[in-house]
Amino acid sequence: MPAQVEFETIPQLFTRLVDHYRGNERTVLRHKPDDTWLDISWEELEKRVQSMAGFLHKQGVRPGDRVAILSENRPEWAITDLATQILGGINVSIYNTLPASKVAYILNDSGAKWVIVSVPVQRKKVEAVLDECPALEGIVVMSALPDGAPDAMVHWEEALQAGHSYWKSHRETLRKLGRDVSPSDTSALIYTSGTTGDPKGVMLSHRNFCVNAKGALDRVSFHSTDHHLSFLPLCHAFERTAGYTAVLAAGAKISYAESIEALTQNLTEVKPTVLISVPRVFEKVYSRVREKAEQGSAIKQGIFNWAVGVGERYAEAEQDGSAGLLLSMQQKLAHKLVFSELHKKLGGNLRFAASGGAALPKEIGRFFQAAGIVIAEGYGLTETAPVLSVNPLEAPRFGTVGHIVPDVTVAIKDLNDDSPIGTLSGNDYPSSLTTEEGEIVVKGPNVMEAYWKRPEETRGAFDADGWYHTGDVGRFVDGYLQVTDRIKHMLVSQGGKNIYPGPIEEYFKTKAPFDQVVVLGDDRPFLTALIVPDFDAVRLQARDSGEPEHRDDNEALVEERWVDRLFSKHISAYNKQAPAHEKIRAFHLVAEPFTVENGMLTPTLKNKRRVIEDEYADEIDAMYERFARRSS
Structure with missing residues (x-):
């Protein structure tokens, strides 16, 4: 489904969506700060974003300045991000699992002026390294301030109050900043999680994010009535684009999980229609279902295996329109006897799921499809904002990462001599191309500008023809992209x-x-x-x-x-x-x-x-x- 509004920058997306829904009292974000889920409407979100933008501008944040966020997923993350974007600033998100030393590295490397932190454990990380971060001018804290807090530390609510007054006094000046943002301007520095060495800051522009979100919406049918439960880190490009920018663009609703530990409970409370996850979560669910089946009697194990077989045959027949009455009746019985419990644990309202970040085992994809839940596995990298390909919901091929998204071109190059083996554009979809194995390289408006302050590494990531080298090995199989592994692995x-x-x-x-x-x-x-x-x-x-x-x-x-x-x-x-x-x-x-x-x-x-x-x-x-x- 296309986006609800036309947009080329994040400020355009936000302001046009607010105008689109103004007066409808429509919920956009939900969270559970205590024991009750609370709704935030588009109008309320606008008020809070403008207030935070006013505060940051009052403190000297200007276009191109970096604002860091050290927080779990919550409305304040989105508010800070959108406030930064409409000022023309650059979001620097920091994984809340990083130790203080890595936090200090990213704050210093990015030159962040302000950092917004959530709970005390995150605040203490910044406090511990404050003297090591000379460019850092202040800290906004979402939780209570400690006794003897430094002068540079401000409570979240205090910041919003000051920013609200400032926005009212400087409304036109501040609104112009958002209008002046160009698609080529940097929107965010996303630091790679770094399996080795120090993380690199990937410079992603407004064009990178906006083109990629629209491409994802072209391939995966988000609806304005959809409801997404967000639990993957918003620091990661997958959740940021697929679970945040694209969901907002579709006019859908986002609920923030309390934590990964509370995910099972939150699923039954929120009843999402869309689940965006990494394979590890699906693997855990699959393992628990399989273990429960194996604990049962021989009769129960037989029913389970029969249901999986029926589900697989039904899914295959449904794709080519050959599911007859008998098979449809068997599928309904299989759902009632076996799969209904799985659906219930996932909230009972799931239309589809999406998986990225790592390879989804074929057996798990087939099992969920048999259970009536299609997992659209995709593929991408932080440097590509990130989505390069995604499996079509109506015809997924498990063991592949699907079709190339619009406006992106992917080629397979020989691992030995860098010669092209095959090239496929997302605008050519569908295709029957099949190739030998080689390195996956890519071109498109979603590909990063550069690595922050690393010109040599930036040059090394692209070849003379402008292809970005992913470092992944893969091939095309009937127009579907298949990823084998990382070259460095x-x-x-x-x-x-x-x-x-x-x-x-x-x-x-x-x-x-x-x-x-x-x-x-x-x-x-x-x-x-x-x-x-x-x-x-x-x-x-x-x-x-x-x-x-x-x-x-x-x-x-x-x-x-x-x-x-x-x-x-x-x-x-x-x-x-x-x-x-x-x-x-x-x-x-x-x-x-x-x-x-x-x-x-x-x-x-x-x-x-x-x-x-x-x-x-x-x-x-x-x-x-x-x-x-x-x-x-």
Whole structure:
């Protein structure tokens, strides 16, 4: 569905949407600060945005200045962003999971004038590094100010009150700033989550965001009646474009989840029609559904498998219009007996879901489709604002990331000599192009301006013909883009074999009792793996078989010989169908899950491979030594 208004900049989008809905008392944002969901109308949002803009301008923020936000998803994030945009400023969003040292790095690198922080833990990070950030002039705090707060610290409500008066006195001057914003002006610096080294600031313009949001709306049918539950970090380009800019442009409503821990409860309260997520969330839901089915009797397991089969046949028949009366009746029965509970846990009102940020395992996509929930998997990078492709809801092909979005051109280039293998424009959709594998490169108005203050790295990201090199490997399959893995993740064995670990790791993600898997083997004679078990699934098996389950003691559980045999059985089953150079010869069970908090995952839940390898270097070396001794 097209956007409700025409726009080329974020200020145009905001002011025109406010005028479009003025007088309707239409809700745009919802949040739950205490125990009750509260609505914010377009008119109320306008008032708060203008007040924050007035405050920032009063403090000296001018076009091109950077305003940082260190906050979880909440209305104040949107208010600060929109206030910054209508002043011609630049949003610098900081992941709230970053430590104080990284916060200081981003504040200094961006040269942010002001930072807006949410809860005390975020405020304390900024307080701890305040003396290290000479460009920072002030802090707005959403929570209560501490005793003895520095003069530069202002409470959110106080800032709005001062800004409201200032806006009234300078209304025309401030409105002109928004009108003067050009599509080529920088809208935001989004700092890459950084699996290694310091994060880079990606300069994204108003054109980048606006073109990309409109392209996403062309491919994915958001309606003005839709309701999105926002929980992915708004610092990330995926949520910022798909779950914020595009949703607003469609005239839809956004509710902010209280936290990722409260997501299950919030889903049933909000009853969203759209769910935008990363694969990790869908994997967790799938694992719980599968475990529950396996706990049941043989009859219940049989009904579950029958329902999945019916759902898959119905989804396939529905795409080509061949779903007859019998199959339709079977599908309704399958929904009632098996899938209705899943829908209920997701709020009971879901039209579709979208997945990005990492690869969605094919088995999970097919399962949700069988359950009556299509997941539109897409693909992109921060540097492309971010959406490059997305699967059509009416004809998804799981295992691919869909069709190229409008105004974007993607090419596949040979990994060895950089020669073109195949090129496809989003304006050519649909297409039947199929190619060999190579690096994915891209051109389009969604591609970043540059890396902030990194001219050499900017030049290195583009080739002489102006193609941005994604660093991802992929191919076209019947006009659908398929992504294999990151080039930098490629493992080169001592035998000279090139191996991409991503597809191997995806294979295990859908198998009980695996939770997280990291495949290793660069410059090694063979592949090994670090495995975080799905501890709930393992303990369930312990109860069924009478083995020790070591409740609340994962360290003891992974040391059990029966657990080792359990995983050895699954590894052996994989090895039987894997090429020799992709077989897993040894593994190590890890008792502590990889998380953002322990530094093993990025804020978007991707493995920090180098960090994980460094942390478990001794265990990895021991795996290879044990196998070598057994083989000698």
